[in-house]
Amino acid sequence: MEALPYAPPFLFVDALEHIDDNGAKGSYTFLKDADFYKGHFKEHPVTPGVLLTECCAQIGLVSLGIYLLQRQQTGLKDLLLGMSSAEMEFLATVHPGERVTVISEKQYFRFQKLKCKVNMYNEEGTMVCKGTLAGMIKTTADGQ
Amino acid sequence: MSTERYAILKKIIAVYLPEDVAVDRITDSSHFIDELNINSANLVDIVLDVEDAFDITLENEDMDQMQTVSDALGIIDRKISSK
Numbered sequence: 001m002e003a004l005p006y007a008p009p010f011l012f013v014d015a016l017e018h019i020d021d022n023g024a025k026g027s028y029t030f031l032k033d034a035d036f037y038k039g040h041f042k043e044h045p046v047t048p049g050v051l052l053t054e055c056c057a058q059i060g061l062v063s064l065g066i067y068l069l070q071r072q073q074t075g076l077k078d079l080l081l082g083m084s085s086a087e088m089e090f091l092a093t094v095h096p097g098e099r100v101t102v103i104s105e106k107q108y109f110r111f112q113k114l115k116c117k118v119n120m121y122n123e124e125g126t127m128v129c130k131g132t133l134a135g136m137i138k139t140t141a142d143g144q
Numbered sequence: 145m146s147t148e149r150y151a152i153l154k155k156i157i158a159v160y161l162p163e164d165v166a167v168d169r170i171t172d173s174s175h176f177i178d179e180l181n182i183n184s185a186n187l188v189d190i191v192l193d194v195e196d197a198f199d200i201t202l203e204n205e206d207m208d209q210m211q212t213v214s215d216a217l218g219i220i221d222r223k224i225s226s227k
Contacts, residue, residue: 082185084183084185084186085185108192110188110191110192111187111188111191111204111207112184112188113184113185113188113189134185135185136184136185136188
């Protein structure tokens, strides 16, 4: 958790429940009074899909990527991150104050590129969104 | 240079070319990132497709050396001949 390079208002991870070589699981509760709900949508607050995607990426891709990097080498100096592709389907809405759980499954981590399948569920266990995310993750400390 | 391998490689590269780069811009001296505008994430996809197409495995050092199309062909030739 401390290794994550995010801070409020753009941290979308509350807890990481499980992480291993093949995937990660974590949760986040979207704040009831988050600023973006004022405008998305006017008088009808719904969590934007881009933020659901971001939440999936922070839990499913970046947390896993940092874990995998740490297993490969010591230190996470000069961590460089970049999302390279996101292909998502949105199946249900997430309202202010709702808690979501993200589960990711690694497809591959090779040559600094991590690609994962991600699924997000709400508290009832209904799938909220699913998709495939990929990004480059590396440290510059070793000159790469 | 094997024209057959070159043709297979060209086909793989073509999939990842940005829309503003025409397929005929691919020559054996083309630099993947500087000339063909392929980003590092797509370069990884090219390598993975190359591995599948030629049934070889590339290492990090191969990836670092793979700057141009002819670099890639050299690596493919070397990997296949050492199989």
